[in-house]
Amino acid sequence: MTNNRLLPYLLIAPATVFLVLLFVVPLVQTIALAFMDNGVASLTNFRKMAGDLNFGLSIGNTFLLVLAVIPLQICMALVMAMMIQKLDKGRDLVLWIWIIPLGISDLAAGLVWLAILQDRGYFNTVLNMLGLVDGPVNWLSYEAPVSLFVGVVLAEVWRATAIVLVILVAGLQLIPKEYGEAAEIFGAGPWTRFRKITLPLLKPSIQSALILRTVLAFEVFAVVYALSGRNFPVLVGEAYAWQHVNQNNGVAAAYAILVMAISLAATVIYIRALRTPPEMQP
Amino acid sequence: MAGIRIDAIEKRFGAARALEQLTLDVEDGEFLALLGPSGCGKTTLLRIIAGLETQTSGRIFIGGRDVSALPPRERGLAMVFQNYAVFPHMTVYENVAFGLRMKGAADAEVKKQVERAAGLLHIEPYLERYPAKLSGGQRQRVAVARALAVQPAVLLMDEPLSNLDALLRLEMRSELKSVLNSSGTTTVYVTHDQTEAMGLADRIAVMHKGVIEQIDRPQALYERPATRFVGGFVGSPPMNFIDMPVKAGLARLGDFANPVSTGRDTITAGIRAEDIAVVERGGLPFDVMVCEPLGSTLLLTGRVAGQLARVAVRPDAVVAPGDRLNLEPSPGRIVWIDPANGKAIGQAA
Ligand SMILES: Nc1ncnc2c1ncn2[C@@H]1O[C@H](COP(=O)(O)OP(=O)(O)OP(=O)(O)O)[C@@H](O)[C@H]1O
Ligand SMILES: [Mg+2]
Helix, strand or coil: CHHHHHHHHHHHHHHHHHHHHHHHHHHHHHHHHHCEECCEECCHHHHHHHHCHHHHHHHHHHHHHHHHHHHHHHHHHHHHHHHHHHCCCCHHHHHHHHCHHHHCCHHHHHHHHHHHHCCCCHHHHHHHHCCCCCCCCCCCCCCCHHHHHHHHHHHHHHHHHHHHHHHHHHHHHHCCHHHHHHHHHCCCCHHHHHHHHHHHHHHHHHHHHHHHHHHHHHCCCHHHHHHHCCCCCCHHHHHHHHHHCCCCHHHHHHHHHHHHHHHHHHHHHHHHHCCCCHHHCC | CCCEEEEEEEEEECCEEEEEEEEEEECCCCEEEEECCCCCCHHHHHHHHHCCCCCCEEEEEECCEECCCCCHHHCCEEEEECCECCCCCCCHHHHHHHHHHHCCCCHHHHHHHHHHHHHHCCCHHHCCCCHHHCCHHHHHHHHHHHHHHCCCCEEEEECCCCCCCHHHHHHHHHHHHHHHHHHCCEEEEEECCHHHHHHHCCEEEEEECCEEEEEECHHHHHHCCCEHHHHHHCCCCCCEEEEEEEECCEEEECEEEEECCCCCCEEEEEECHHHEEEECCCEEEEEEEEEEECCCCEEEEEEECCEEEEEEECCCCCCCCCCEEEEEECHHHCEEECCCCCEECCCCC
């Protein structure tokens, strides 16, 4: 009897210990690092962070990136998922091809787009061949913030839409097809069915995808770093720079805490805003 | 005018044939029951009429219009799904109102129709609830109300009362019948419950393995089944089938003999349990095995020359297992069936 009651806890113990060691301990250390200066509690690190020239810029850039990338990804993934849903044959193959970027690390993805967009990259070569430009154009330079931003957005969308797609396809498959059929019988056209039936029933999946993607988007770093170095400062990039360039792990920890706070806030907002009351679930 | 004409519809799922060259006419305002065992293709046929499934070949006409290639919403019908398909994210009210809203009906009209439909199906107390908080039977009634609310010219129902308790089902059955009758709705009603089909329908189409075995008025179907399958499926208890040897144009078993016209040396007699009288001597010898008092009759199960048979006798008859009775079937009501193909032999009925 007692054995039986202990068993579930025993079974989750390894995972719990693992998480405590590798997550909670570093978290506590990071908090300690951020809020201490020479062994005393202080906000020095945060003051230093806020006073830095790149601070406002990196916050602005990160938010701009999130605001541009996330809606684009959700919309694209929704369209792609709906299209896949309509396929009878070859559906798995298409899904397979569409989620290939999932298997590529974000640094590699950044390098792929660097190869395309740099001075002597594929993009310029094509433009040159078409006679649209003469000589290489520097799309990723400090002086071309718009094309730099577009490049980063493109790379992020290419790299990370697949995970949203996977979540939405899984969610769509959970919706029995009779709901759409019933709506169709009672006179709803494709757009109405999407808005009144599919979208509301897909809300839990959209919520999961949003939370996951937003948290990851606030942590964007490798893609940006590969494409622009520090020409396009973002929050995690600044943390990296403070840690490794300025050798100040206190300020780096302060950045880490800030990113965590923003991610948490975004998650709470999504959970609140996209709540599906239990009685409205199938 | 909204009769349905089903013209040589065939449906294959890969190699498997769900429907074979099925032709069927449902008249305007008629209540047709599709009756058949599980897996015989009832739902498939209904979905093809609705346009949710594409036929492999054949055509569908509704009200004289070829709708074979039209999407469901342009066919002008309503449907009750076998698994309800009540929208979980809408209240019962909004579910019932859905079809009217899609037509752009004014709020007052929506309210009126929703209340009428909800009243018919006794779901007024749940109008503000979400379907997740309803029982299966309540959800099923919401699905029926949703279909009735649009006052369709053609109504397709896939086992709409299967989840109700016996009493409520009886009540809903008669209400449905009177509502659909007075509105002149052409109805195709799928069920595998033969009492329901008998009670509701103007005509019953009995389906078996993707074909319609027989289509007729309930009483005719009951009295003159065209095949052994129909006789066994319609009516409770099922029809008795007793094989008899034929000699010189006479089917003979025990002391029972009857002239038959067949070239074979055996014939199957299809006899209803209530079309049999117990007599003093002669007739078919019947060894009683089980007695079941059903209230209005006493149902005896036993054997005639080793073949299983059921007989309904007066409830006050004194019979016990082990008794031997003499049975006299009323000759005019026997359905003679060719045992080779299971088809009834040319009766002039
Ligand atoms: N989508 C499908 N793919 C393959 N086979 C199918 C499909 N839908 C139905 N079938 C087959 O077609 C046959 C008829 O199915 P259908 O659902 O029409 O039966 P039914 O008469 O409605 O049965 P029930 O009374 O159990 O609801 C069955 O053998 C079933 O396995
Ligand atoms: Mg069915």
